[in-house]
Amino acid sequence: MKDKRWFFQKNILVLGLAKSGLAAAKTLKQLGANVTVNEAKNLQGSVEEEELRQWNITLVSGGHPLHLVDDTLDYIVKNPGIRYDNPIVKIAVEKKLxxxxxxxxxxxxxxxxxxxxxxxxxxxxxxxxIYEMLQKSGVPSHLAGNIGNVACEVAENTKKDDVMVTEVSSFQLKGTEEFHPRTSVLLNIFDAHLDYHGGRADYEYSKGKIFKNMKKEDSAIYNAEDPVVTKLAHQSFASLVPFSVHGHTTDGAYVKDDVLYFRGEEIITVEEAALPGKHNQENMLAAIAAAIIHGANKSEIRKVLMDFNGIEHRLQFVGSLHGRKVYNDSKATNILSTQKAIEAFTNPVVLLAGGLDRGNEFDELIPSLKNVKAAVFYGETKDKLEQAGKSAGITKIKKTNTLDEAVHHAYFFTEEDDVLLLSPACASWDQFKTFEERGAAFLQAVEKIKLEVKSDLSG
Incomplete structure (x- = not known):
């Protein structure tokens, strides 16, 4: 296991700048390393170039020159988004760097x-x-990784008894050798990012690296109902903590008779918890296990689960609109996410979906669409989604060009106690730069309807 002193006077290449690359470069410089940053975009005259100059860090931008991987190089810290078929990465791997x-x-x-x-x-x-449960319980904790601050920036300021709650992706995990969490959580594995990984096997292997270096005093929290996850967890030396929404285990966290338990102790009922759906029960069980293991108070855990309205743009409850419950799931950029969103509700659902046409059909969505009473499809995929909706037996379908129009029509398909759900099943890039921008546009359209309906009622 390396320690901080190992980096002193080592020659290190940070490949790809962005937020994490900049943080890594500064951290390494503080540890005494000789740091070069390489960025594909031309950053000549940029704010980033000036900042790196002030840190006495060399910047090479506008391409990836292969001479950077020479015999003096000791180490590469790679942006997770840079693929392994990048020429610099390929040469480094061949050189066993x-x-x-x-x-x-x-x-x-x-x-x-x-x-x-x-x-x-x-x-x-x-x-x-997990982070909110620990915070509210007074456990010193920090949010890091794909949400929160860059992990190495957070790590610099942690103390011995602190907990760094860190979201990590398969891209990040693939690039690890000695990464050793004291607690690891693996929720599920579905087909994703297979173009990056070159196939399902590498994707599973990369996810499984979250358990690779764990020891018996560590805790591996895993979904006991996912056979791939279970197999990967059992390859670890860690203490195993399973969770199950169908009560298939009592060793860890589980649901039985619509109550969430941890090792035999009742935590909260399904009805009391704010987050809907089986997939959120999995998330809550994993969070309960991790938080308790790190000293969270059970009463504070209950409060978090009762009050939690979700992540912005991820099946986020945004309020009631004249008796209709409105949910923003703009982050659902694929069919699987939209399936889970629809299946989270027992109340009738009026669905808004559509977006960028990536060439795929929506046949896999048809079984879930049977739970939808009406739908409005918009954007490039509106015709394909309409075909899927008709195959699912939806009788009330409207097509529009824009999301704004879609929200207007969707509202008038709803009745009191219905769910009005934006869950696009598509990327946002036909009309929006990001799913966040799309979610914000949805919320604006909902606010506009509030004013329109209020005006109609008063008039």
Whole structure:
């Protein structure tokens, strides 16, 4: 295991700048390393170039020159988004140079414990739940990784008894060698990012690296109903803490008779918890287990679960609109996410979906669409989604060009106690730069309807 002193006077290349690359470069410089940053975009004359100059860090931008991987190079810290078929990465791997992501660095320099969370779906919700449970219980904790601040920046300021609650992706985990969380959570594994990983096997292997370096005094929290997750967890030396929404285990966290338990002790009922759906029960169970293991108070855990309205743009309850419950799930950029969103509700659902056409059909969505009473489809995929909706037996369907129009029509399909749900099943890029921008546009359209309906009622 490396320690901070190992980096002193080592020659290190930070490949890819962005937020995490800048943080890694500064951290390494503080540890006494000779740091070069390489960024594909031309940053000549930029604010970033000036900042790196002030830190006495060399910047090479406008491409990836292969001469950077020479015989004097000791280590590469790679932006997670840079693929392994990048020529610099390929040469480094051939030379057997360590190529790691920034979370590896965070683990080396941090004084506190890392509590790491990953999974194909649900990791942001679970990470946030754990962090809030620990915070409200007075456990010194920090939010890091894909949400919160860059992990190595957070790690620099942790103390021995601190907990760094860190969301990690398969991209980050693939670039680890000695990464050693004291508690790891693996929620689920579905097909995702297979283009980056080159296939399902590498994706599973990368997710499983969250358990790789754990010891018997560590805790591996895993979904006992996912056979791939279970297999990966059992390859670890850690103490195993399973969770199950169908009560298939009583060793860890589980649901029985619509009550969430941890090791036989009742925590909260399904009805009391704010988050809807089986997938959120999985997230809550994992969060309960992780929070209790790190000293959270059960009464504070209950309060968090009762008050939690979700992550912004991820099945986020945004309020009631004349008796209709409105949910913003703009982050649902694929079919699987929209399936889970629809299936989270027992009340009738009026669905808004659509967006960028990536060439796929929506046949996999048809079984879930049978729970939808009416739908408005918009954007590039409106015709394909209409076909799926008709195949599912939806009789009330409207097509529009824009999301704003879609929200207007969707509202008038709803009745009191219905759910008005934006869950697009598509990327946002036909009309919006990001899913966040799309979610904000949805909320604006809902506010406009509030004013329109209020005006109609008063007139």
């Amino acid at each position: 360590p190529v790691v992501t920034e979370i590896e660095l965070a683990d080396i320099i941090g004084e506190g414990d890392i509590l790491a969370i990953t999974g194909s779906n649900g990791k942001t919700t679970t990470t946030t739940l």
